[in-house]
Amino acid sequence: MISLKELRVGVIGCGWIAQSAHIPAYVENQRSRLVAICDVNEERLKKVAMKYKGTRLFSDYRELLESNLVDAVSICTPTATHSKVAIAAAENGIHTLCEKPLASNLSEAREIAEAVSQSKIKFMAGFNYRFLPNHVKAKKIVDTGKIGKPILIRGEVVAPGPYRPDICEEDRPYEAEKRIGAFFDLGCHIADLFLWMMGEVKDVFANFATHVDNTTVDDTATALLKFRSGVLGVITVAWLHLPDYQAITDNRMIEIIGSKGKVESELFGPSLYFYGLDSITSKIMGKVRITPVKLDPRLPDEAMKWSYKKEIDTFLECIVRDKEPRITVDQAIDALKVIESAYASAKTRSAINLE
Numbered sequence: 001m002i003s004l005k006e007l008r009v010g011v012i013g014c015g016w017i018a019q020s021a022h023i024p025a026y027v028e029n030q031r032s033r034l035v036a037i038c039d040v041n042e043e044r045l046k047k048v049a050m051k052y053k054g055t056r057l058f059s060d061y062r063e064l065l066e067s068n069l070v071d072a073v074s075i076c077t078p079t080a081t082h083s084k085v086a087i088a089a090a091e092n093g094i095h096t097l098c099e100k101p102l103a104s105n106l107s108e109a110r111e112i113a114e115a116v117s118q119s120k121i122k123f124m125a126g127f128n129y130r131f132l133p134n135h136v137k138a139k140k141i142v143d144t145g146k147i148g149k150p151i152l153i154r155g156e157v158v159a160p161g162p163y164r165p166d167i168c169e170e171d172r173p174y175e176a177e178k179r180i181g182a183f184f185d186l187g188c189h190i191a192d193l194f195l196w197m198m199g200e201v202k203d204v205f206a207n208f209a210t211h212v213d214n215t216t217v218d219d220t221a222t223a224l225l226k227f228r229s230g231v232l233g234v235i236t237v238a239w240l241h242l243p244d245y246q247a248i249t250d251n252r253m254i255e256i257i258g259s260k261g262k263v264e265s266e267l268f269g270p271s272l273y274f275y276g277l278d279s280i281t282s283k284i285m286g287k288v289r290i291t292p293v294k295l296d297p298r299l300p301d302e303a304m305k306w307s308y309k310k311e312i313d314t315f316l317e318c319i320v321r322d323k324e325p326r327i328t329v330d331q332a333i334d335a336l337k338v339i340e341s342a343y344a345s346a347k348t349r350s351a352i353n354l355e
């Protein structure tokens, strides 16, 4: 067993998610030491290195993985590159946390799973929303029967995607295509939460639209899901920049309606709302707001930071304690199956059966 402080970590891809989540979380964590960073963009690499002095710099991920410098890596490169980096990490015996979505298609994802199964590494997929305390609590409320038998699950998100203010207008088509599409980019988080909370999906029927100029990828999407349990699900996603958080808060929600009540969990955290027919509190107060960890509900960015810290801590812990990763490669493949089926459904204008 590896002892505390001994995990030497590298981060591959030093863009937005690496700088805002992975790198700071590894630097802060007691179990890890950031020893190497890698990016094909050398200018960006040097800029990040100025902030994290003492790290070794690599412009080729293979050299980092073969260097014997790291025990674990985060893959924070664009989704289309995940499979080649993840397979090389597995072949070199390097524990891996791979950003979501797992890969740009199922066949690449299965190649990752095969490489992981041939190795002894711990491989975790980066579905950080699972670590938001409100979603953990929502799942617990559902699992303990407090809303009765689940009937309907609805997930909705409006997020900037390529409309993020730091992305200039002429880069939007590239940024949209890099994300493969809004349903790929955002829908995968909701699909993963749905699978985690409701179990296996049976059928998918989807419809997509494109509004971003000069691109063909979807920026608005709806998908109807039927779960094996009989629960029906709806996923709605859109890329749109509405800067006032309060103005769009209702569009960032996971809602579960059961035979005896309802849970609404803020997609970006930190709160959830509960109403239960059998709950005395509900009888007195109606729908109750719960914020499980004392995060400021007006500052959802804090909740997101919390989720990344928890995700990275869980990844490091599964290596140190030799435990099964919380989000396995197979679970990430299940989310991708839902996503790919939605694209196939939108293309063929028919429902796709996943069984």
Ligand SMILES: NC(=O)c1ccc[n+]([C@@H]2O[C@H](COP(=O)([O-])OP(=O)(O)OC[C@H]3O[C@@H](n4cnc5c(N)ncnc54)[C@H](O)[C@@H]3O)[C@@H](O)[C@H]2O)c1
Pocket: 012, 013, 014, 015, 016, 017, 018, 038, 039, 040, 041, 044, 059, 060, 061, 075, 076, 077, 078, 079, 081, 099, 100, 101, 126, 127, 128, 185
């Ligand atoms: N968990 C979340 O909520 C969340 C949020 C944002 C992004 N992501 C995921 O993180 C990944 C990266 O997204 P981003 O927004 O940080 O993108 P980004 O474009 O800001 O950063 C990606 C970086 O990877 C570098 N890169 C590209 N190919 C490389 C290679 N072969 N080797 C080394 N470096 C390479 C690029 O130069 C760039 O600096 C994507 O898979 C995305 O879906 C997840």
